Amino acid sequence: MSFNSDLADLFEQMASLLELTGANRFRVNAHAKAARVIADHPADLEPIAHDQAALTALDGIGKGTAEKIAEFADTGEIGEHRELLGAVPPGLLTVMEVPGLGPKTVKLLWDEMGVTDLDSLKAALDSEKILDLPRMGKKSVEKIRASLAFAESAGDRLLLGMARPLADLLVERMEAVEGVTRCAFAGSMRRGRETIGDIDILVTTDDPGRAHEAFREQKGVVQVIASGETKTSVRLELPSDFGRWKGLAEGDNPTVQADLRVVPASCWGAALMYFTGSKNHNVRLRERAIKKGMTLNEYGLFPESPDEKHDGPPQKRGVEPVACETEEAIYAALDLPWLAPEIREDRGELDVTDEPDLIRVEDIRAELHAHTTESDGSLPLAELVAGAKGRGFHTIAVTDHSRSSVQANGLSIERLRAQREAIEAERGRVEGITVLHGSEVDILADGSLDYDDDILAWLDIVVASPHAALSQEPGKATDRLLRAIANPRVNIIGHPTGRIISRRKGLEPAMDELIAAAIEHDVALEINAHWLRLDLRDTHVRAAVDAGCLIAINCDVHSADDFENIRFGVQTARRGWLPPDRCVNTWSAEKLHAWLGKKRG
Numbered sequence: 001m002s003f004n005s006d007l008a009d010l011f012e013q014m015a016s017l018l019e020l021t022g023a024n025r026f027r028v029n030a031h032a033k034a035a036r037v038i039a040d041h042p043a044d045l046e047p048i049a050h051d052q053a054a055l056t057a058l059d060g061i062g063k064g065t066a067e068k069i070a071e072f073a074d075t076g077e078i079g080e081h082r083e084l085l086g087a088v089p090p091g092l093l094t095v096m097e098v099p100g101l102g103p104k105t106v107k108l109l110w111d112e113m114g115v116t117d118l119d120s121l122k123a124a125l126d127s128e129k130i131l132d133l134p135r136m137g138k139k140s141v142e143k144i145r146a147s148l149a150f151a152e153s154a155g156d157r158l159l160l161g162m163a164r165p166l167a168d169l170l171v172e173r174m175e176a177v178e179g180v181t182r183c184a185f186a187g188s189m190r191r192g193r194e195t196i197g198d199i200d201i202l203v204t205t206d207d208p209g210r211a212h213e214a215f216r217e218q219k220g221v222v223q224v225i226a227s228g229e230t231k232t233s234v235r236l237e238l239p240s241d242f243g244r245w246k247g248l249a250e251g252d253n254p255t256v257q258a259d260l261r262v263v264p265a266s267c268w269g270a271a272l273m274y275f276t277g278s279k280n281h282n283v284r285l286r287e288r289a290i291k292k293g294m295t296l297n298e299y300g301l302f303p304e305s306p307d308e309k310h311d312g313p314p315q316k317r318g319v320e321p322v323a324c325e326t327e328e329a330i331y332a333a334l335d336l337p338w339l340a341p342e343i344r345e346d347r348g349e350l351d352v353t354d355e356p357d358l359i360r361v362e363d364i365r366a367e368l369h370a371h372t373t374e375s376d377g378s379l380p381l382a383e384l385v386a387g388a389k390g391r392g393f394h395t396i397a398v399t400d401h402s403r404s405s406v407q408a409n410g411l412s413i414e415r416l417r418a419q420r421e422a423i424e425a426e427r428g429r430v431e432g433i434t435v436l437h438g439s440e441v442d443i444l445a446d447g448s449l450d451y452d453d454d455i456l457a458w459l460d461i462v463v464a465s466p467h468a469a470l471s472q473e474p475g476k477a478t479d480r481l482l483r484a485i486a487n488p489r490v491n492i493i494g495h496p497t498g499r500i501i502s503r504r505k506g507l508e509p510a511m512d513e514l515i516a517a518a519i520e521h522d523v524a525l526e527i528n529a530h531w532l533r534l535d536l537r538d539t540h541v542r543a544a545v546d547a548g549c550l551i552a553i554n555c556d557v558h559s560a561d562d563f564e565n566i567r568f569g570v571q572t573a574r575r576g577w578l579p580p581d582r583c584v585n586t587w588s589a590e591k592l593h594a595w596l597g598k599k600r601g
Contacts, residue, residue, distance in 0.1 A: 002474070002508045003046040007072055008039035010081055011065075016096055017084035019103035020110070033060040036280070038069075040347070042511035042543035044474055049073035059348075091117025098147050108133060121148065139228075146226045146233065157195035158256050159501055161531025161568055164189065166238055167199050170218075170258060177214045179207030182268060186275040190341045192571030194501055194534050198257035199236075200275050204265040215260040222255060232260045264313055267299045269326035274298035280346035288334050288350065300324025301333050342574035347542070356577055359553075361570050363580040366395035366592060367563070369440060369463050369494055369526065369554035374419055375400035376408040378559045381426055387560055389433040394589040397436040397461045398423060402450035404442045405467055411439070413455060434589060436460040436596070440494055445469040447483025449490075456489035461596050463526070463554075465494030470506050477507040478514070485517045489599050492552045492584075493518065495528040495535040503532075511540050515549045522598070524550040524584050529569025530562065541576025551583050 012035035019028045037060040038045065048054040050073065055066040068078050089110070095118060096106050109115035112133055113124040124130050125145050131137065167185040174183045180203050184190075187200035205211045212232045216224050223235040237255050263271035274282060274297065289296040294303055299313040300321030323329035328338045337355035349356075367388050371377030379387065381398065388396035400419070401410040411419065416439065423437045438461035442450040449456065449464055456462050464484045472480065484490060496514065499506030518525050525544055527536050533556070536544070544551060553569040555562045573583065580586045584595065 003044055003049075003073070004038055004041060007045065007069065008035045010072065010078060011035035011038060011068075013093070014078070014081050014084060016093065016103060017081075017088055020088050020092060020096075020107050021084065022107070030060075030062065030065070032280075034065045036346070037061060040539040040542075042515070042540050043513070044508070044510055045069065046073055089116035091120075094118055095121055098144070101144065101147065105135075108136075118148070143226065149225070157197050157502075158254055159531055160189070160192065160194050160196060160534075160571075161565065162238060162254060163196040163199060163256060164531075164568075166236065166256065166258075167201070169239070170199065170201050173218055174201060174203050174211065174215065174260070177205070177211055179210050180205045181265065184272065186272055187277065190276045191278065191344060192342045192568070192575055194531075194537070194572070196256070198259060201258060201260050202263055202268075202271055202275060203260065204268060205262055208262045211262055212260065215258075225257065230262050234258055234260075263298075267313060267324050269328070269330055270296075270300040270321075270324045271298050273327045273330060276341050276344065278345050281344035281349070284346055284350050285334065288336075292334065294322060294333075296330070296334075301330050340574060342571055343577060345575070357579045358574045359570055359578050359580045359583055359586065361567055363583070363586040364393075364553065364566055364570070365587070366393050366397075366585045366589075367391075367555055367557060368395070368397040368436075368438075368461060368492060368552055368585060369399050369528070370396060370557035371400050371440070372398060374415065375405070375410060376558060379557070381422055382429075383560070384557065385426055385430055385433060385435055387557075387563055389430065391563060393433060395434045395436060395592060397438045397463075399438040399440040399461065399463050402439050402441040404444065404450045405440075408467075410442075410450075413451070416451075416455070434593070438462060440465050442467055443480060443484040443493075445472070445480065447480040449484065449487060453487075453489060456487070457600060459489075460600070461492070462487075462490050462599075463492045463494045464490045465526075466496070466498045466507060470498040470504065472507060474508045474510065478509040481507070481509050481514055482517050485514065485521050485523050488521075490521075490523055491596055491599055492524045492526050492554075494526045494554070495533050495556070496525055496540075497535050497537075499535050499537075500532050501534065506535070511543060512547075515544050515547045518544075518549050519547060522550070522595075524552040526552045526554055527569045527572050529553055529555045529565040529567075529572075531565060531568045534568060534572045536572075536576075538572050538575035541573055541578055545577050545579070545582060549582075551578055553583055553585050 011031050015028050015031035015035060018031060037058055050070050052066045055061050055069060056063060072078050092106060092110060095101060095115060096103060109124055113130060115121050115124050125141055130141060167189050171183050171185055174180055182204040184202055185199060186202055189196055189199060203211055212227055215232045216227055216234060220236045220239060221234045222237050225233040225235060235255050236258050286296050289301060294301055301323045302319055302321050323333040331338050339349050340358055343349045370384055372379055372381050372384055385396055401408040403410045403412050420437050423435055427435050438459050440463045443464050443466045444450060481496060485493060497506035525536055527541060553573055555565045557563060584592060
């Protein structure tokens with residue numbers, strides 16, 4: 001783990017411990033925000049750990065937090081964290097990981113029922129005494145019991161590219177159910193997070209019973225967790241014929257929780273906003289509403305606080321909403337522009353006055369990182385070009401691996417020259433698209449490139465990527481990538497960290513230094529759109545956008561299906577607030593080719 005991630009984990013746990021011990025809301029929120037700021041910061045904070053002025057210049061880092069960062073750098077721990085751990089039974093942190101159990105409920109169970117771990121939680125759920133606690137009726141107890149059962153059986157979070165096809169399928173299935181008038185997925189899926197905890201499906205319907213029944217009885221359900229009047233939760237196995245992931249043994253298909261929520265048609269916008277999240281974004285919206293003398297919940301924006309003891313929409317009690325039918329109307333009533341789901345993470349989005357101009361899939365006009373059967377791709381040259389042309393692209397770059405990638409059948413110089421002849425023949429055969437001859441050139445461990453400068457100059461485009469030595473310490477990794485960026489023939493740095501989500505952390509360079517160097521040398525940093533990579537990650541993209549760096553979004557095409565991954569790369573870009581004009585893949589052919597040509601021979 002890196003300094004930043006270790007430190008962020010510590011602050012996040014401190015926030016939970018503070019809430020469990022009854023600390024005031026300000027201290028809890030301060031630690032939670034510090035955790036997010038530290039985790040999202042693109043540069044290693046250890047070198048400035050004792051520079052209080054530099055640390056406090058970061059939004060969310062105050063003097064006290066800066067002192068804790070310095071303490072962690074010196075000792076590897078924080079005294080306050082150690083004291084908090086001593087004040088709370090260690091098993092309570094595990095209890096807090098049960099879905100649906102927030103710190104307030106956990107504290108209540110700890111104080112009133114002696115719950116200190118999962119075993120004592122199970123005993124409390126079986127006791128009649130629990131029903132005497134505030135807000136703890138039979139329905140609440142059953143929900144906790146179901147969440148506990150799921151938490152004990154569920155695995156890790158699911159990758160976005162594995163979960164999204166299932167979400168699309170669930171929406172398609174529910175739209176076909178008689179009586180359903182509207183359907184969409186929400187949650188972290190809609191926000192485009194790289195991993196998904198569960199899938200939230202919202203519907204409006206004239207026949208709620210039929211919708212719940214269809215959801216419970218659909219193909220792939222291995223467990224019905226709970227089912228009521230407004231919500232059904234099931235555990236689903238991903239269909240074996242999706243073929244959308246690697247590294248899984250046959251019959252080892254992942255499972256994921258999926259929740260169906262039936263919402264009133266009149267409250268669609270409010271429900272979609274509420275269940276999309278994020279939690280922190282929703283909290284900020286509610287705070288904004290309160291300052292304006294209103295209250296916001298999943299049923300709408302209201303001029304006064306509804307009776308919290310009454311279940312159901314406030315409209316049933318004669319309280320008419322200020323706005324509820326659309327997200328746009330609610331944001332407008334709060335004096336905000338509509339905010340895209342991808343940026344609803346409490347990273348400054350509520351401070352904007354105009355809707356951010358974010359890149360869209362339809363803006364992409366070129367693929368600049370693609371492989372053929374000459375290296376480790378499955379598409380012959382002609383099929384690759386046809387696939388790109390079929391998507392309406394004006395340019396496709398053939399960038400097979402360089403010679404050091406032996407495992408990927410990298411091309412020797414002789415094979416590279418022979419490939420040029422085939423590409424020139426393809427250029428003469430196909431009209432309406434430019435076929436560039438390039439290479440994904442390995443960045444070797446010392447930062448040198450896998451081909452000599454004369455070969456790099458001869459190519460139409462150079463995508464330089466790290467593939468080996470991906471456990472280098474941060475300083476060496478930074479120097480390695482900086483040397484590659486400074487090479488006058490490099491156009492794009494491909495998947496800069498080399499990470500594989502949930503499997504390999506990859507390099508951890510000083511991203512601020514890489515971004516500054518990329519700007520200086522007119523190099524684009526790549527968002528590799530494959531859902532196993534999404535590298536650059538969203539926080540890196542945000543730092544690059546703020547600095548004015550160019551970004552490339554490429555599918556790293558190896559098969560025909562890989563073109564579809566562009567949606568994941570674009571969602572990652574949107575999470576980083578990337579406007580279309582900063583992405584080289586959106587440029588006209590004339591502008592793109594002129595930019596590439598500046599670094600040729």
